[in-house]
Amino acid sequence: MKKVYFKLSVLFIAISTVQSCATSENTPSNTTPTITTTNISNITLNSASSGGNVSSDGGDAVTTRGIVWNTATAPTISLTTKTNDGTGTGNFSSSITSLIPSSTYFVRAYATNSIGTAYGNELSFTTGAVVLPTVSTTAITNVTINSAVSGGTITADGGGNITARGIVWSTSQNPTIALTTKTTDGTGVGSFVSNVATLAQNTTYYVKAFATNNAGTAYGNQVEFKTNASPVTGTVTDADGNIYKTIQIGTLIWMAENLKTTKYCNGDAIPNETNPSQWQLLTSGAYVYPGNKSINNTIYGKLYNWYTVSDSRNPCPCGWRVPTIDEYRILGEYLGGVWIWDNNPVLNFKYYGTAQIVGVKMKSIGNIEDNTGLWYKSNNSGTNSSGFNGLPSGNDNF
Numbered sequence: 217m218k219k220v221y222f223k224l225s226v227l228f229i230a231i232s233t234v235q236s237c238a239t240s241e242n243t244p245s246n247t248t249p250t251i252t253t254t255n256i257s258n259i260t261l262n263s264a265s266s267g268g269n270v271s272s273d274g275g276d277a278v279t280t281r282g283i284v285w286n287t288a289t290a291p292t293i294s295l296t297t298k299t300n301d302g303t304g305t306g307n308f309s310s311s312i313t314s315l316i317p318s319s320t321y322f323v324r325a326y327a328t329n330s331i332g333t334a335y336g337n338e339l340s341f342t343t344g345a346v347v348l349p350t351v352s353t354t355a356i357t358n359v360t361i362n363s364a365v366s367g368g369t370i371t372a373d374g375g376g377n378i379t380a381r382g383i384v385w386s387t388s389q390n391p392t393i394a395l396t397t398k399t400t401d402g403t404g405v406g407s408f409v410s411n412v413a414t415l416a417q418n419t420t421y422y423v424k425a426f427a428t429n430n431a432g433t434a435y436g437n438q439v440e441f442k443t444n445a446s447p448v449t450g451t452v453t454d455a456d457g458n459i460y461k462t463i464q465i466g467t468l469i470w471m472a473e474n475l476k477t478t479k480y481c482n483g484d485a486i487p488n489e490t491n492p493s494q495w496q497l498l499t500s501g502a503y504v505y506p507g508n509k510s511i512n513n514t515i516y517g518k519l520y521n522w523y524t525v526s527d528s529r530n531p532c533p534c535g536w537r538v539p540t541i542d543e544y545r546i547l548g549e550y551l552g553g554v555w556i557w558d559n560n561p562v563l564n565f566k567y568y569g570t571a572q573i574v575g576v577k578m579k580s581i582g583n584i585e586d587n588t589g590l591w592y593k594s595n596n597s598g599t600n601s602s603g604f605n606g607l608p609s610g611n612d613n614f
Contacts, residue, residue: 246275249327253283253336254309261317261344261375267301267309268325268336276329278303283310285323293326293333317375318345346376349427353383353436354409360464361417361447361603363550367401367409368425368436376429378403383410385423393426393433413550418445447603448472454533455479465602466550468543471536472604474517478503480529486520501527516607548574551602578604 250272258265266283282299284291291297301308315321321343325336350372358365366383384391384398391397401408415421421443425436447463454460454477463472478486480501489495489502501524506512524531525538532538539547553574579598598606 246329246331248332248334249274249278249281249305249329251281251325251327251334251336253323253325253339254307256323256339256341259341259343261346262313262315264312264315264321264341264343265309266312266323266325266339267307268327269307270305270327273305273327274329274331274334276331278305278327278329280328281308281326283312283323283325285312285321287319287321289322289338291322291324292335293328298326315343317343319343344375346429346431347374348431348434349374349376349378349405349429351381351425351427351434351436353423353425353439354407356412356423356439356441358464358467359441359444360466361444362413362415362601363466364412364415364421364423364441364443365409365467366412366423366425366439367407368427369407370405370427373405373427374429374431374434376431378405378427378429380428380433381408381426383412383423383425385412385421387416387419387421389422390438391422391424392435393428398426415443417443419443452533452536455481455483460533463603465547465604468546470539470547470604471532474607475520475531476513476517477531477533478518480527480531481534482529484529486524486531495521498523501531551577575606577602578606580605580607 249270251268251270254267254269256264256266268281268283270278270281280300281303282301284293284295284298286295286297297314299310299312301310310325312321312323319342321341323339323341327334349370351368351370354367354369356364356366368381368383370378370381380400381403382399382401384393384395386395386397399410399412401410410425412421412423419442421441423439423441427434447465448461449464449469450462451459452462452471454475456477456479458476460475461472463470478488480486487500487502489498489504490508492508495502495504498521501521503518503520503524506516506519520531530537551574576599579600581598581600600606
């Protein structure tokens, strides 16, 4: 009996040992997650959409998941171009941003647990290409004998930055930016205004707006116009009933004849002073004839003292005014003058250091024949390219 008992005990121990070993061999080990990459969608010039699906966490919790991309194949999470889209299993969506237009990218989803990082299948896509901007040309306005105003509107940048915009013009159709006759009017989309300058009188021109991005230069519709044969824009009448021609120079409209009125705008009289001694002592408004001769009035108009010019009753035709310093500056700069400070500490005003440039363009052409005893006459240096046709009228030293 003792021998049998011993054998049974050995058998029991052996069976127990076999059962214990079998249980250990069937325990599964943890792995990296199982993940697939979502198809690419919503592709633009610099972005796209993707994502992934973590179907198994590999027996260990997924602590990070997302997508990674690059212009080279097999991108990894060592790159900065990746997303972090939560944890765990299941589907997730990702945004791919800051891409370069017309470029091919490679994308993989990834998922990380304590065992390591697994990658999904690799996908590729190409971002959209930058196209030419969309631009239109503004209708021509403010046409004079040598200038006009136009501009353009950029409604779409084509996916690229607008690095240059403006208008280009020529006497031939379909002008391009290869010409020097163009403007530079900033960058970006939106509307802009351009000045067409230094034109020939009574001449037909063709204008196009343009906009440039890294795809090239686009042009707006072509606009045609003709400069004026004469700068005269109309007439204006003063309180005395004198009628004056008016002229546009640049953006401003001027009277093209010297003032002749004997009345302020409200009808009050402006006295005529004929005594030279009294003229110098006046403290109120008055006028004199150039050379103190009324015969000069027809061509040269009258000379007014400062009290008349600065009077609130206004010696100019109603609706008009004596020009401001800034308006003189605008006129002079348009005609090519340079506006600088006068260093005279008493006067302390601005003037044109290159006044001869402006004066030549505003002076009438040739000599004025007269026998009226005026102190000054125009000379052949005047070109009258402005159309102003300025005439000499002497001074008040009579």
